[in-house]
Amino acid sequence: MNISALSQKIIHDAAGEEYHRPIGAATTGETVVLSVRDLSGSIVSARLFLWSDDGEQTFDMSPHEGLFSAGFSAPNEPAAMWYCFFLTFQEGGTLWLCADSSGRFGKLMSSRGEGLRLTVYAADFGTPAWFRKSIMYQIFPDRFARDGSDSARRGIEYHRALGRKVGYHEDWSEPVDWLPNSDEDSYFPLDFYGGTLRGVEDRLSYLESLGVGAIYLNPICEARSNHRYDTADYLKTDPILGTDADFIRLCEKAREHKIRVILDGVFSHTGADSVYFNKFGRYPSPGAYNGGENSEYYRWYDFRTYPDDYRCWWNFKNLPEVDESNPGWQDYIINGENSVVKTWLGRGASGFRLDVADELPDDVLALIRRSSKDLSPDNVVIGEVWEDAVIKTSYGKRRKYALGPALDSVMNYPLRKALLSFFTFGEDAFSLSAFLLSQRLNYPPPMYWSLFNLVSSHDTERIRTALASRLAAGTLSRKQQAGFILTEEQDARGAAMQKLCAALQYSIPGVPCVYYGDENGMQGMLDPFNRAPFTAGKRPLTDFYAALGRIRNENDALSVGAAAFFAPNADVLCLLRFISGSKDVFGLAAENGAFLIAVNRAGEERRVVADLWLKNTGLSSSEQYDLLNAGLTHGTCLLDGTEISVGQGLADMTLPPETAHIFRLE
Amino acid sequence: MEMANENPITVYFGGEARELWTGEGLRVAWSGRLAVLALRGGDGRFIAAAPEPGRSGDVKSDYNTASKERELAALLNSGSAPPLSAAYFAAAASAAEALRLCGDNPRRLTEFLSRTLYGGFDSLILPELLRVLLDEYAFSWEDAAAIIAQCFIFKAEKSERAPLAAVAALSPRVLKLAETVGDKLVETLWKVFPGDWERVASAAVIWDGEVDFGKLCAALCGRIICPKEKRAGEFRAFYVAMPNKFEDMT
Numbered sequence: 001m002n003i004s005a006l007s008q009k010i011i012h013d014a015a016g017e018e019y020h021r022p023i024g025a026a027t028t029g030e031t032v033v034l035s036v037r038d039l040s041g042s043i044v045s046a047r048l049f050l051w052s053d054d055g056e057q058t059f060d061m062s063p064h065e066g067l068f069s070a071g072f073s074a075p076n077e078p079a080a081m082w083y084c085f086f087l088t089f090q091e092g093g094t095l096w097l098c099a100d101s102s103g104r105f106g107k108l109m110s111s112r113g114e115g116l117r118l119t120v121y122a123a124d125f126g127t128p129a130w131f132r133k134s135i136m137y138q139i140f141p142d143r144f145a146r147d148g149s150d151s152a153r154r155g156i157e158y159h160r161a162l163g164r165k166v167g168y169h170e171d172w173s174e175p176v177d178w179l180p181n182s183d184e185d186s187y188f189p190l191d192f193y194g195g196t197l198r199g200v201e202d203r204l205s206y207l208e209s210l211g212v213g214a215i216y217l218n219p220i221c222e223a224r225s226n227h228r229y230d231t232a233d234y235l236k237t238d239p240i241l242g243t244d245a246d247f248i249r250l251c252e253k254a255r256e257h258k259i260r261v262i263l264d265g266v267f268s269h270t271g272a273d274s275v276y277f278n279k280f281g282r283y284p285s286p287g288a289y290n291g292g293e294n295s296e297y298y299r300w301y302d303f304r305t306y307p308d309d310y311r312c313w314w315n316f317k318n319l320p321e322v323d324e325s326n327p328g329w330q331d332y333i334i335n336g337e338n339s340v341v342k343t344w345l346g347r348g349a350s351g352f353r354l355d356v357a358d359e360l361p362d363d364v365l366a367l368i369r370r371s372s373k374d375l376s377p378d379n380v381v382i383g384e385v386w387e388d389a390v391i392k393t394s395y396g397k398r399r400k401y402a403l404g405p406a407l408d409s410v411m412n413y414p415l416r417k418a419l420l421s422f423f424t425f426g427e428d429a430f431s432l433s434a435f436l437l438s439q440r441l442n443y444p445p446p447m448y449w450s451l452f453n454l455v456s457s458h459d460t461e462r463i464r465t466a467l468a469s470r471l472a473a474g475t476l477s478r479k480q481q482a483g484f485i486l487t488e489e490q491d492a493r494g495a496a497m498q499k500l501c502a503a504l505q506y507s508i509p510g511v512p513c514v515y516y517g518d519e520n521g522m523q524g525m526l527d528p529f530n531r532a533p534f535t536a537g538k539r540p541l542t543d544f545y546a547a548l549g550r551i552r553n554e555n556d557a558l559s560v561g562a563a564a565f566f567a568p569n570a571d572v573l574c575l576l577r578f579i580s581g582s583k584d585v586f587g588l589a590a591e592n593g594a595f596l597i598a599v600n601r602a603g604e605e606r607r608v609v610a611d612l613w614l615k616n617t618g619l620s621s622s623e624q625y626d627l628l629n630a631g632l633t634h635g636t637c638l639l640d641g642t643e644i645s646v647g648q649g650l651a652d653m654t655l656p657p658e659t660a661h662i663f664r665l666e
Numbered sequence: 667m668e669m670a671n672e673n674p675i676t677v678y679f680g681g682e683a684r685e686l687w688t689g690e691g692l693r694v695a696w697s698g699r700l701a702v703l704a705l706r707g708g709d710g711r712f713i714a715a716a717p718e719p720g721r722s723g724d725v726k727s728d729y730n731t732a733s734k735e736r737e738l739a740a741l742l743n744s745g746s747a748p749p750l751s752a753a754y755f756a757a758a759a760s761a762a763e764a765l766r767l768c769g770d771n772p773r774r775l776t777e778f779l780s781r782t783l784y785g786g787f788d789s790l791i792l793p794e795l796l797r798v799l800l801d802e803y804a805f806s807w808e809d810a811a812a813i814i815a816q817c818f819i820f821k822a823e824k825s826e827r828a829p830l831a832a833v834a835a836l837s838p839r840v841l842k843l844a845e846t847v848g849d850k851l852v853e854t855l856w857k858v859f860p861g862d863w864e865r866v867a868s869a870a871v872i873w874d875g876e877v878d879f880g881k882l883c884a885a886l887c888g889r890i891i892c893p894k895e896k897r898a899g900e901f902r903a904f905y906v907a908m909p910n911k912f913e914d915m916t
Contacts, residue, residue, distance in 0.1 A: 013861040105861065430857045568858055568906060609909040611902070616861040648898035652909060 001093040003108045009040035012085065012097055012106030014116050015437055015616040018067070023620050024441045024448075025119035026074045032118065035069040036061070036085050036097060036106065043068060047086045051115065052079040053398050061085070074120045078403035080391045082115025102434055104441075119390050121444035122404025128378045129588060131351075131408065132449045133559040134213030135506070135549050136262075136513035140458050141217055141241050142192055142226045143533045144516050145199030146172065152194030155240030162282045164224050164273070167191040173535065176528045178482050187478070189226045193533045197242040197250045208257040210542075211549020215254065216353055216513065218458055219264040220247065223271055227458070227531070229264075229355060230271030230318055232283075234333070234340040244347060251348025262380065263344055265352035265368070267333055268359035269313040269321045276300060277320050288320075300329045313359070324364040334367045341368055345375045353452070357383030357401060357410070358394040365406035382452050385410040390442050402447055409450040412510060415439070416455050419504060420463075422573070423497045423601055424470045429567035436508065436565045436575075440618045445585065449560060451510035455501055455518070458531055462515065462524040463501060468494025473525045481525035488538075495521065495539040496658045500599045502541070503639075503660030506548040507575055507597040509563045519545040551638045551662055557593035558662075560584035564617035566610070571602035572655060574610045576617075578665075580626040594627070594665040596635055600655035612665075613649035635663030674703040674715065675766070677758040679738060679751075683839040694801045694839060700735050702742065704759035712759045714742035750828050753787035754794075754836045761795045772803050776816040783887060785824045785880035790836070792818065792886045793843040801839070807850075815888030821915070822892040822901060825880025833877050844882060848872045851885045858907045869903040884911075891915050 012035070014020045021033040034048055046061040046068035052075070059070040068085075075081075085097040085106065097106040098113035106116065146152065152168075159166045167177065167190055177191040200215070207215065219228035222238045237244050251261050272279040276297040278287020286295040289307050300322045302311040313319040322329055333340045341352070351372060357365060365383065372379040385392060389402040389410040401407045418435040421427040440448060455463040461473040468490040473481065486494065498518075505512045515530075521537025524530040552558045561577040562585055568574060578594035600606045613628055628649070635644045635651060639662055644653050646665060655661065681699025685692055703715040716739040719732030741747045742755050764779040765772055775795075783789045792814060799810035833841040848871030859865045867873065871881045884890055884904045893915045897905045905912055 008863070011863060015861055102860075430860075434860065566858075568909075570857075607909050609906045611906045614859065614862065615865070647894065650898055650902070650905065 001089060001095055001110070003095065003110070006040055006042070006095070007108050009038070010043070010087070010097060010106070010108060011037040011039065012116070013616055014104050014441060015618065017621050020118075023618070025121055025444045027123040027125075028074055028076050028078060028120055029123060030074045030120075031071055032074050033069055033071040034083060034085075034118075035067050036087070038063075038066050038068060041066070042089045042091075043087050044090050045088045048072075048083060049086060049112075049115075050081060050083045050118070052081045054079065074118075077120075078122045078125075078400055079120050080398060080400075080403075081118040081120055083118055084112065084115045086112075103438060104434065117391070117442050119403070119442050119444060121402070121446075125404035125444055125446045126377075127408040127446040127450040128380050129560075129586070130260075130378060131214065131380045131511060132586075133553075133556070134260075134511050135211050135552060136214045136216050136452065136511055137207055137210065137212040138216045138454070138457060138513055138515045139200060139218065140195075140227070140516060140531050141197070141200070141220055142195045143531055144195045145203050145534060146194050147196045147198035147202060149196075149198065151198070151242055152192070152196055152240050155238065155242075156192060156194075158239040159224070163280065164282075165190060166224075169193045169533075172533045175482075176532055178478055178528055187528075189528055190224070192226050192240055194240065195533070196240070197237070197246040201246075201250045201253050204254055204257045204259060207259060210514070210519065210546050211553045212259055212514075213553075214260045214262055214350070214511075216262045217264060219266055219355075221266075224273045224318075225271075227527075229266050230269075230273065231266050232271050232274040234270075235343055248347050251350075255348075260350035261348065262351045262353055262382070263349045264355055265341070266355040267322070267340075267364075267368070268324070268356050269319045270300075272312075272318045272320055296328065299323070299326050313356070321359070324360055330364070330367065334364070334371050339371065341371050342375060345372060345379055350376075350378065351380035351382065351408075353382040353384065353411070354407075355384050357385055357407065358392070358399070362400050362406050365401050369406055369408070380408045380450075381406075382409040382411065383407040386413045388414060388442070389447075390444075403444060407447070409447060409452050409511070411457070412439075412451040412453045415451070415453055415508070415510075416460065419455060419501050420466055423467055423501050425601070428570035429573040429601075430570060432573055433565045433567040437618050440509070440563060440565070449509045449585065452513055453505055453508060453510040454513045454515065455505055456515035456530070457513075458515070459527065460530065461526050462522055462530050463518050464491070464494045464498055464521060464537065465523045465525060465530075467497040467501065468523075476525065481529050484525055484529075486523055491521075491523070491538055495541060497601070499541060499544055500601060500658065500660045502545060502548055503597065503662065504573065504575070504599055506552050507558055507577065507595070507662065509559075509577075512552075514545065547639060555593050555595065555664070556584060556590040557595055560586065560588070560590055561593065561595075562619055562623045564614070564619050566614055566617050568608040568610060569606065572598060572600045572606050572608050574598050574608070576610075576612060576627075578623075578627060578630070580623075580630065594630060594632060596651055596663040596665055597661065598653060598655055598663070599660045601658065603657050605654060605656055607652070607654045610651040610653065611649060612646070612651065630665075632665045635665045637661040637663050674705050675759050675762040676701050676717065677704050677714075677755055677762070678702075678837070679754075680835055681838070683837075683842070691804055692801075699837075700731065700738055702735060702739050702755065704755065704762075712756050714739040714755060748832075750787050750790075750832055751836060754790045754840075757788055757791035758794045758837075761791050761798060765795075765798060772799060772805070773813060775813050779817045781817065782819045782821050783883050784821050785883050786826045787828065787879060789826075789879040789883050790833075790840065792882060793840045793847065794837070796843045796847075796886075797837070797839050800843070811886065814886055818883070818887040819889045819891060820880075820883035820887035822880060822884070822890060822896050825878055825900070827876040827878050829876055830872065841877070844877050845872055847882060847885050851881075855903055855907055859903065865903050868900070869907075887911070889913060 048059040048070040061068040061070040099116045100107035182188045222233040222236045275283045279289040288298045288301045369381040392399045422432040521540040557577045557579040561579040564576040575597040584590035632646045678699040684695045704712040707713040716736040767778040768774040799805040855866045890911045
C-alpha cells in the first residue's frame with residue numbers, strides 16, 4: 001500500500017462535524033457518528049475501533065457516497081475514550097487510520113498507532129452559570145492588604161503564644177524571607193506581612209472596578225505558615241487574618257459588590273502542627289501524634305510505625321496525609337451537619353478550589369461537590385490539576401474528575417503554558433490555535449466554559465516576569481531568583497506582551513483569573529518571590545485589566561458564546577466568539593453578539609485577513625450557518641476604537657506591532 | 667533585442683531531467699532534449715531557428731536530432747504550433763534574455779523584467795525562471811522565489827489550464843517545479859486552514875491532472891490585482907493566507 005499516495009485522500013478530522021458528530025465531547029448515551037472520507041475510491045470496507053480503560057468495541061462502518069460511517073451510543077458511564085479505523089482496500093491491503101501528532105487528524109499507518117480522542121461525560125453534568133460568566137481574582141491573604149487595625153499583630157502574638165517562631169514585617173515593602181530559617185537549615189515560610197480579611201474588604205471597590213466576580217482566597221484557616229497549606233484548625237479563621245465574623249462580613253460585603261468568595265480547600269493533608277495531628281502538643285486536645293489511639297483523629301492518618309513513621313505529602317513531615325476513605329474524616333470534612341465544607345459555605349463562601357485534587361479520590365471529590373451543591377447548586381468546586389484533566393492518571397488510575405460528578409472546573413495550567421510559549425516565541429500561532437481547539441474538542445462543555453484560566457498563581461512565576469525574562473524560572477537557584485530584577489527594557493517588553501496575553505485570557509472560553517498584583521505590574525520568580533506584598537510595579541496595567549473586565553462583563557458572547565480559533569499567520573492569533581438566537585452555548589438566555597479578537601505578537605505591523613466562515617475551527621454546522629447569515633459588515637475595536645470592514649465573511653485588518661484588538665462585529 | 671540576435675538564446679524542449687546531488691549541491695542532468703534558437707523578429711516577437719547540427723560521431727543520431735529540431739523550429743514559426751508550446755518558447759526565451767541582461771548578477775533581474783501576467787500559458791515563464799535560477803545559478807528556493815515575486819504582477823483575469831503530460835513534454839523540469847510550487851503552497855495553506863481540504867484544494871496549482879496557471883501566478887507573483895468578487899471567491903484562500911499581495915482592481 002502506498003501510504004503517501006493515499007494520505008491526502010483518506011480523511012478524518014476530529015474538528016469536522018462531517019467526521020465527528022457531535023463536535024467535541026459527547027454525553028453518556030448520546031449517539032455519536034464517526035466517519036472517514038475516502039477520496040481515493042479504493043476502500044472496500046472500514047471498521048471503527050473504540051476503546052477506553054474498560055475495554056474495546058468494534059463497529060462496521062457503512063459507506064455512503066465516499067463516506068464510511070459508524071454510529072453508536074456513547075457508554076452510560078463517563079469515560080475518556082479513544083478510536084481509530086481499520087481500512088481494507090480493493091487490492092486486498094489493509095491500513096490503520098490513527099491519530100497524527102496533533103491528535104486531530106487521521107494518519108494512515110501500516111500498524112496500529114495512537115487513538116483519536118472521544119470524551120464521554122455525564123449527561124447531567126452542569127456547572128454554575130454565574131461562574132462561567134465571572135472574572136476571578138486570586139488573593140494570597142497575607143500579602144494583599146492590611147487594614148487599619150492591629151488585629152494582625154494580635155494574631156502574630158497568638159501564634160507566638162503557641163510557641164511558633166513567626167516573624168512580622170513591619171514594613172510592607174520589605175522583601176520576602178527566603179534564607180534558611182529552620183533547625184533543618186531549610187527555608188520555612190514563617191514571615192508575615194499582616195494582610196487581613198478586612199483589608200480585602202476595604203479593597204472590594206477596587207476589585208469591582210476590575211470587573212471581578214469571584215475572589216479566590218488562598219487558605220485562610222489557622223495554620224503555622226504564611227501560605228496556610230498546613231492547616232492547623234479547619235474551622236477557624238487564622239487570627240492574623242481576622243475572625244470568622246470578619247470572613248462572614250467579607251462575604252456579605254462582597255455580595256454587595258456582586259463578588260463571591262471561593263476558598264482553598266486543603267483536604268489531602270493537615271499540618272503536623274494542628275488540632276488533628278498535634279505533633280508539638282500546642283493544642284489542648286489529643287492529636288493523632290501525641291494522643292495515639294486515644295485521639296479521635298488517629299484513624300485519619302496512616303502510621304506505618306507510630307508515632308514518627310507516617311505517610312505525608314511529598315514526604316514533608318510537617319504535612320501528614322489523611323485517609324480520605326476514613327468515615328470519621330469524611331464526616332468531619334464533608335458529610336457531617338457541621339462539616340468543614342458546610343461550615344464555610346454556611347459562612348458565605350461560594351465554593352472551593354481543592355488543593356492537590358489528584359491526591360483526593362474521585363469518589364471523595366464527588367462527595368465534596370455533592371455536599372456543596374446540596375447547600376446551593378451555585379456553589380462551585382474547582383480542582384488543582386496541572387495537566388489535561390480529561391485523561392489524567394494519578395497513582396496508576398485514570399481520573400474521571402473532569403467528566404461530571406467530581407469537579408466543576410480545574411486550574412488550566414496547560415493554557416498558561418501554551419500562552420507563555422506563544423508570547424515568548426517558543427511556539428507559533430498555528431500551534432496555539434491547535435492547542436486551543438484541542439481543549440475545546442476534548443473537555444466536556446460544562447467544564448470547558450468554566451475552566452479556571454490562569455497565567456500566574458502562587459505556584460508559578462508571575463506573568464510579567466515570565467514574559468519579560470523568557471527564563472525557565474525553575475532552572476534558577478533560590479539565590480538567583482531572589483536577586484533577579486527585570487531591566488527596564490525587559491519590563492517594558494513584558495508589559496506589552498502581558499497586555500496581549502491578558503486580552504486572550506479574557507476572551508478564551510473559561511473563567512479568567514488574575515493573580516493579585518499582576519494587573520499592577522508586579523514581578524516575581526517562584527515561591528516565595530511570587531508572593532510579595534501587593535504593590536505597584538513600574539508599568540501597571542490596571543486600567544487595561546479594568547477595560548478587559550468591563551468588555552467581558554458587558555458582552556455575554558465573550559464568556560458564554562461559541563468559540564472558533566484560527567491563525568492567519570505565525571504571529572497572529574484570531575478568535576471568534578458569538579451568540580445568536582439570544583441563547584448561549586448552554587441554551588440559556590443571553591445577548592446576541594459577535595466578536596473577533598486578533599492578537600499580533602510580532603514587533604512589526606501585520607496585515608491579516610480573518611475568514612469568519614472557516615470550517616473546522618470549533619463550530620458546529622448550525623453555528624456556522626448562523627454566522628454565515630449574520631450579515632456582518634464592520635467591526636469596532638472595544639479597546640481603541642479601530643474600525644474594520646467585513647465583507648463576505650472576510651475581515652481585512654492591519655494590526656500594529658504587539659497589539660490586541662477586540663472587535664465587536666455588526 | 668539586438669543582443670538576442672547576435673548571440674541567439676537556446677530554448678530546450680522535452681527530454682529527461684535527473685536530479686544529481688554533487689559536492690557542489692544539486693545539479694540537473696539532461697538527456698534527449700531538443701534545442702531551438704530564439705531570435706527577435708522585426709515585430710519584436712521571437713522567431714525560432716534550428717541550431718547548427720552537431721556531429722558527435724553518432725551521425726544518425728545527430729541527424730535525427732537535427733531534423734527534429736528543424737521541424738520544431740518550423741512548427742513554432744508556422745503559427746500552427748500548439749498554443750502551449752508557442753507560449754513556452756516565448757516564455758523561456760524571454761526569461762533567458764532578461765537574465766542575460768543581468769550579466770553575472772541575476773539578482774538584478776528586477777531591473778530588467780517587470781511584467782503583468784493574466785493567468786494564461788505565458789505564465790510558464792514563472793517556473794522556467796525558477797528552473798534557471800535554481801538549476802543554473804544554484805539559488806535557494808526562497809531567494810529565487812523572492813526575485814520572481816518582485817518581477818511579476820498577476821492580474822487575475824483568467825485561469826488557463828494544461829494537462830500535466832503536455833507541460834512535461836515541454837519541459838519535465840518545469841512541470842516538476844510547478845508541482846513543487848503547489849506542494850509548498852499546500853504546506854502554507856494547511857497551516858492556515860488545518861483540516862479544510864476543500865479550501866486548500868481550491869487553491870491547488872495542480873488539480874485534476876492539470877496545471878492551473880492562474881493559481882501558479884497567484885502563488886509566485888508578488889502582487890495580485892483582483893476584483894473583490896474573486897478575492898472572496900476563487901482566490902479566497904490566497905487572500906487569507908497572503909493578504910499583502912492583494913490589490914483591488916480599479
